[in-house]
Every structure is written in C-alpha cells, then in structure tokens.
Amino acid sequence: MKSLKIFVHRDPQFGKCPGCNEIGTLHRSRARSMKEQIIKKLTFFSLFRCRTCGWRGFRSTFSFTQQSVKSIILYLAMILATALIIRLVLTKFIIR
Numbered sequence: 001m002k003s004l005k006i007f008v009h010r011d012p013q014f015g016k017c018p019g020c021n022e023i024g025t026l027h028r029s030r031a032r033s034m035k036e037q038i039i040k041k042l043t044f045f046s047l048f049r050c051r052t053c054g055w056r057g058f059r060s061t062f063s064f065t066q067q068s069v070k071s072i073i074l075y076l077a078m079i080l081a082t083a084l085i086i087r088l089v090l091t092k093f094i095i096r
C-alpha cells in the first residue's frame with residue numbers, strides 16, 4: 001500500500017524562483033508587516049526572497065500532489081462508510 005501522506009514537505013530554497021526561473025536562489029525572508037506574520041503563522045506559506053532578481057513573496061513549503069487527491073478521496077470514503085455504519089447501528093439497536 002502506498003503512503004497516504006496528503007502533504008509532501010518541500011523546501012522552496014531548492015526550487016525555482018517565480019521571478020527569474022533560477023534554481024536555488026531563494027532564501028527565507030523575514031515578515032515585515034502584521035499581515036505577513038499572520039499568513040506565515042497560519043498557513044504553510046513562508047516568505048522568500050530571490051538573491052538574483054529580488055523577487056519577494058510567499059511560497060508554499062508543502063506541495064499538494066496527485067496522490068494527495070487520491071488520499072483525500074479515500075479518507076472521505078472511509079469517513080462516510082463509518083458514518084453510515086454508526087447510523088445503521090444507532091437506528092437498529094438504540095433508537096426504537
């Protein structure tokens with residue numbers, strides 16, 4: 001059975017810069033405003049800056065793969081099946 005990981009950790013520092021498409025030029029940047037701090041704390045996004053072109057912005061530190069979608073569907077199916085079983089048990093044995 002394949003891994004059911006939904007999110008795969010990824011470090012944008014080894015990825016491409018959205019500004020100049022150079023690989024490995026991004027490095028972590030400090031949040032300047034309250035809004036940036038909030039985004040940084042609440043989401044999977046981190047601030048990055050490019051050494052070459054000066055691009056600055058948020059990059060996700062997690063990637064969402066096609067396998068993730070399959071895992072989510074599988075989890076939802078399991079939740080639904082469990083809910084149906086519980087409902088069946090409740091209506092058969094408890095509620096009369």
Ligand SMILES: [Zn+2]
Nearest residue numbers: 017020050053
């Ligand atoms: Zn760049």
